Amino acid sequence: MNQDHDQNSAQPPLNPGPIRSVAICPICDGGLCGVRICTGDDPTEPLPDRGFVMCDECEAVWMGPDVQSEHHYVDAQHTECPVCHGGLWAASRWADRDDVQRLGWSDAIDAGLDGESDV
Amino acid sequence: MNRSRNRSGSQPFGKHMPLGTKGIGSIAVVLLVGLYAFARPHLNDRFGWQLPGLNQHAEQDAFAVPTRPTQSPEQTPNRSASGASDATDQDARNSNADLRYGLLREVRPNEFVSPEGLRYVPGSAEGHRLEHLRRHTEDMPSRPGKHGVFDGGMEGALVTIDDAYGRAKKKQRSTKQTDRDRTIYTVDMERRVGYVGGREGKRQNHPIARRVKLVLEDTIVITAYPL
Ligand SMILES: [Zn+2]
Ligand SMILES: [Zn+2]
Numbered sequence: 001m002n003q004d005h006d007q008n009s010a011q012p013p014l015n016p017g018p019i020r021s022v023a024i025c026p027i028c029d030g031g032l033c034g035v036r037i038c039t040g041d042d043p044t045e046p047l048p049d050r051g052f053v054m055c056d057e058c059e060a061v062w063m064g065p066d067v068q069s070e071h072h073y074v075d076a077q078h079t080e081c082p083v084c085h086g087g088l089w090a091a092s093r094w095a096d097r098d099d100v101q102r103l104g105w106s107d108a109i110d111a112g113l114d115g116e117s118d119v
Numbered sequence: 120m121n122r123s124r125n126r127s128g129s130q131p132f133g134k135h136m137p138l139g140t141k142g143i144g145s146i147a148v149v150l151l152v153g154l155y156a157f158a159r160p161h162l163n164d165r166f167g168w169q170l171p172g173l174n175q176h177a178e179q180d181a182f183a184v185p186t187r188p189t190q191s192p193e194q195t196p197n198r199s200a201s202g203a204s205d206a207t208d209q210d211a212r213n214s215n216a217d218l219r220y221g222l223l224r225e226v227r228p229n230e231f232v233s234p235e236g237l238r239y240v241p242g243s244a245e246g247h248r249l250e251h252l253r254r255h256t257e258d259m260p261s262r263p264g265k266h267g268v269f270d271g272g273m274e275g276a277l278v279t280i281d282d283a284y285g286r287a288k289k290k291q292r293s294t295k296q297t298d299r300d301r302t303i304y305t306v307d308m309e310r311r312v313g314y315v316g317g318r319e320g321k322r323q324n325h326p327i328a329r330r331v332k333l334v335l336e337d338t339i340v341i342t343a344y345p346l
Contacts, residue, residue, distance in 0.1 A: 015244045015254065017262060024264050028303060028334055030344055032263060056244070057342045058301060058334045073301055076336040079242055089244055113263040 017056045019094045021113040022105075023067050031057025032113055033067050035095040035105060041086025050083045051095055051103040065108035219249075222277045235281040235288070238339045248340050252276060255344045258316030258325075266317030267328055267344030279312045280343045283331035301341070304333040313345030 018034020025031035033055050038048045053062040059074040061082050074080070079088040086092075094115075100106050218224060223231035223239060229247065231239040243251035256276050259266045269276035283306040287293040292307040313328040320326065328345030335341060 015251075016259075017244075021263065027298065027301075028332060028342070030265065030267060030332055030346060031342075057344070058303065059243075059341060060301075073299055073336070076242055076248075076339045076341055077240055089246075115263065116261040 016115060017094070018113075019096050019115045020100050020109050021115075022053055022065050022108045022110060024113070025055040025058060025060065026067055027060050027071070028055060028058035031055035031060075033060075033062070034115075035065070035100050035103070035109070036092045037095040037099045037103070038081050038083035038092045040084050041081070041091040048083055049102065051099070051105065052082050052092075065105045220274045220277050222274065222281070233277065233281045233284075235284045236338055237281060237284055237335070238337075240339055242339075243341075248342075249273070251342060252280075252340070255313075255342075258320070260316065260318070260321055262317040263319075264317055265315050265319045265346070267313060267332070267346050268316045268320075269313040269345055270311065276313075276343075279308070279331060279345075280333065280340065283308060283312075283333055283343070287333065300336050302335045304331075304335070305346075306331045306333065315346065 018032045018036075021032040021034045023033045025033050033053050035051055036054050037051045040046075040048050053065055053067060054060070054074070059076075059079075060071045061074060062069055062071050063082065072082075074082075074088060080086065081088050081091040084091050095103070100109060219231055223233055226232050229241050231249070233239070239248045239252070241247050245251045245253070253273060255267055256269055256272050258268050269279055271278070283293075283304065286306050286308070287295065287304040292309065294305045296303045296305075307330050309329065311327050311329060312331060314320065314325045315323065315328055316325060330346050331343060332346050333340070333343045
C-alpha cells in the first residue's frame with residue numbers, strides 16, 4: 001500500500017488526454033472537449049476518417065465540433081466509438097493536428113487547450 | 120513540488136521514527152503524534168498544506184472503516200504479509216484486508232462498491248474507472264486548463280468522494296444536475312480536499328480546492344475531482 005512512495009516506478013504514466021480540443025467542457029467544467037478520430041474496428045476496411053468530440057472527464061460526445069449542439073454520453077460500461085460502434089478506446093484515438101485538418105475542424109480548435117504532444 | 124507535498128502529506132512523520140529502544144521509541148512516537156495532532160491544523164491553515172488528520176474519519180462523518188492505510192502503510196505492506204492473520208483471523212480478513220484501498224468491496228471481479236454505494240467499474244481510457252480517478256491524485260502540470268488533485272492519494276480521494284456523495288444524497292451544500300443518464304453533483308465540502316493543478320492551476324499558484332465535482336451514471340462513478 002505504499003503507492004504514494006513508489007508511484008513513479010509502480011504506476012503506468014498517466015493518460016495524457018486530448019491533443020487538440022475545442023473547449024473546456026460546458027457540462028462538467030473540468031474536462032477537455034477533445035477531437036477524436038474513428039480508426040475503425042476492422043483493419044481490413046479503409047479508415048472511416050470521421051471524427052467526433054468527447055469530454056475526457058464526463059465522456060459527453062458531440063458528433064461535430066460545436067459543443068453547444070446536441071450531445072450524448074458514452075455508456076459507462078459498454079464504451080463504444082460513436083462512429084463505428086467498435087470499442088471506444090480501440091476503434092478511435094485522440095486526433096492530432098493533421099487529423100483535425102483532414103476533418104476540416106481546424107477553425108473550431110482552441111489552440112490554448114492544445115496538449116503538450118502537439119504544441 | 121506537488122509530488123513532494125503529497126508525499127509529506129501521506130506519511131508525515133515516517134522519517135523521524137526513533138531508532139533507540141522500544142520504550143524510548145514508544146514515548147517518542149506518542150510525543151510526535153501529540154505534537155503532530157496539535158500542529159497539523161495550524162500548519163494546514165497557514166501554509167495551505169494537506170497534512171492528514173490522525174482520525175480523519177471522525178472528522179469526515181461516520182464510515183465504518185477500521186483502518187486507514189495512508190496513515191499506517193507500515194502495518195499493511197500487502198494483503199497476505201501478516202502471518203498472524205493468515206492462520207485464524209477470518210473476520211479481520213473478510214472485513215478489512217480484502218478492501219481495495221481500505222474502503223472498496225469487490226462485489227464482482229473488477230467491480231468495487233464503496234460504503235456509500237458508489238460503484239467503480241471497468242471503463243474509461245485507463246481501462247478502469249479507478250485508474251481514471253488516479254489521474255486526480257497527482258498534478259498534471261502540462262495539462263491545459265485546470266486539473267483537480269485530491270489530497271491523500273487514492274485512499275484520500277475515495278474517502279473524500281464518498282463523503283461528497285453522502286452529502287449530495289442529503290442535499291447538503293450541493294447542487295445536482297441531471298442530463299440523460301448522467302448525474303453531476305457539485306458538493307461544497309467546507310474544508311480543503313485538494314488543490315487545483317494543471318496549467319491554469321499553476322498560473323494561479325495552485326489554489327486550495329474545497330468542492331468536489333462528481334459525475335455519475337446511476338451509481339457508477341464516471342469521474343470525480345476537486346475544484
Ligand atoms: Zn470507431
Ligand atoms: Zn465533461
